[in-house]
Amino acid sequence: MHQRKDQILDFSFDAVTVLWQKGTNVENKTPILQLRGITKRFGDIIANEKVNLDVYEGEILALLGENGSGKTTLMNMISGIYYPDEGEIFVKGQPVSIAKPEDAFHLGIGMIHQHFKLVDVLTATENIILGLKEPGGLDLKKAADRIKEICDTYGFEIDPNQKIYNMSVSQKQTVEIVKVLYRGADILILDEPTAVLTPQEAEKLFNVLRNMKKDGKSVIIITHKLNEVMEISDRVTILRKGQYICDLETKTASVQALTDAMVGHAVELNIDRPQPVDPKPRIMVDHLTVRSQDGVLKLKDVSFTANSGEILGIAGIAGNGQKELLEAIAGLQPAENGDIYYIEEDGSKEELLGMDPLKIAAMGVSLSFVPEDRLGMGLVGNMDLTENMMLRSFRNGKGVFTDRKSPHDLAEHVVEELEVNTPSVTTPVRKLSGGNVQKVLVGREIASAPTVLLTAYAVRGLDINSSYLIYDLINKQKKNGVAVVYVGEDLDVLLELCDRILVLCDGQVSGILDGRTAQKNEVGLMMTKVGGGEAE
């Protein structure tokens, strides 16, 4: 680690250099896991370059970095998914080679991936014992008993015989954690574990992690939520652009210092919330009820109004009707009951329900939709940036041939304006990282000068820098008098960005709060129970 010191001193932020001090409590212990000079390349792209990392027994280490800073790649090398091109890994002081996931288990390393690695049609037990070479035949009952035992030790609640596809996200995550514990892991790696959890579920997870720490296990948690780093971790290691930057004691660090070290330059951490200018009703949803194709009730009697020049936040646990609501407004989802009106400047109402996007556009309503499923609904992965821009404009041409010039210019403009990291505008979109894909999509949708902007999880998976860029873009639209509907998952952001927050629970409106006065706890409770109130 000392050879990295020169780099840290180069680092121009006083805050961090001052904070750079090794804690006394870990000085004497030997690390349980050490990485030295790890490099990994994917073709021309260097994902990790000479990264060092230490993890000690009984600590929670936060691995912090922006998108594409190589956090997940680095952890994948520890868990045997990737093999490093250069560098050494030591476990309990011994040099080891981790060529496949099995090697990682034998060394007591278990990883909980961001996208769960579970087989949907199997039960919890079957998933947990998958691939194990225990002696004897397949004894699911015995395995289920041991799973119960583990659950009791750390305070988990799962039904071993439940199928994965019947489980909530939080339950699936629990299965993943039990799976690595069942294999006797001492080092647990969690890749953005709270991205999909409610605040209450996250708190539960943190309690479990604290129990594990007490039990002497080491936990590495990958995240870019700084408040979580502050809450749960003992130490923080920061990566930037695939390189190791520094590590800090959490108690001596501040959110601002961590952000600056992670981004590489000073970042303004406050989200701007201008006062709405002349808000007028723009979209009115009236007693909307939607059923999915297989008859499941997705939205029940939903009514609200979205105003121009205002951001209406929609909070709720994923899958509680957010998708159906946006799609119904965008003309992609038939409804069983109710109305959706578009209200013109002069106050006249027009029914949107029953229209498709083409008809809505023909009515002169300029509606932009940034769907949750970026590469499924928003963009075409195999087409390049220009062609994806054309998806919105290809009808504009007059002759037989399409106009490629203006979409090309638009693509270049978006790349420049939003700092999209791409080799060129002729690169297929699927080759870009998640954050860059999102920028392309948002850039295209905003470019059409909408009067209504629907966004679903606009910053999901985006790092802090890109997220703030998106917030700025959304705020700019708001100032232009656009009615913005912002479906989000990070409550802190919703509370800072939105003028009003509508909470969905089980497809029903659990409540509509003022974004300036609402409390996080209050929103969290409303997410789990219609109308809020004391849960449990």
Next chain:
Amino acid sequence: MFDIVAFIPRAVIQGIPLLYGCVGETITEKSGNLNLGTPGIMYVGGICGVIGSFVYEQKAGDHMIGFLAIAIPILCCLIGSLLMGLIYCFLTVTLRANQNVTGLAMTTFGVGIGNFFGGSLIKLSGADVPSIALSKTHAYISATLPFAKNLGWFGKIFLSYGFLAYAAIAMAIIAAITLKKTRVGLNLRAVGESPATADAAGINVIRYKYVATCLGAMIAGLGGLYYVMDFASGVWSNDAFGDRGWLAIALVIFTIWRPNIAIFASILFGGLCILHMFIPSGTNLAVKELYKGIPYLVTIIVLIFTSLRNKRENQPPASLGLSYFREDR
């Protein structure tokens, strides 16, 4: 009127080649490989068995040994189908070629091999008809229990088949139990559902795909052998096997990837194939020809109905048709 005692044995012998194909393809598909080369593999299995027994019949003359007369064609059949399975795996698993294209090419290739060697052998044997008759091998392979004839309708329905028919049913049962009850079966299902999950759980995905696909190919190949040696009385003629391979693949979907259901489904389909002989149609032969289309019609109807089923357990393996590369980004 409808002679059920005559109908069932004929339905069974029609169904057995389908059963082999279906069980083989099910095992293959459980590993996530959609092997559309199965019809070709069944041809190859058939012709390899024919070549083996042709050579043996020529060499041994009148002094054929029962064991060899049975073992040689089976061994040749297994080797031929194994090679086909290996080619398919090498292309789709190791080189990660498109499974559909590879499978279709394998079928064209396999049917071509069958007809090429079949034609050559017909020339070699100097027969007057465009077929090779291996009646001695047929006699060995289709031998039934000596007392079966004395048991009346029971013997006819249950004991009138060669051992390969019982082997097919045994294989289907073993496959069903293995998939459902054993660790290997659990791992195989995981590989077909989500190879990344299986890999992260320490399962050797490549090995499972290779073993399952090659084993599946060998089982399917036996279907081709059964067709020639037992069903067709040891007579090979080019293209006689027909579209049975495709019916076997359709059966996999019909049986929702369950080999135990395949036993009944294949016999049912076998029955549909010969129904035209049992439906009285008078002198109007054109109608009879239409009845021959029943299995294909049922296949289409079945495919429509199975696509309506939305229970999660009854869906195809989730990663069917997709290649897997651990370091894919």
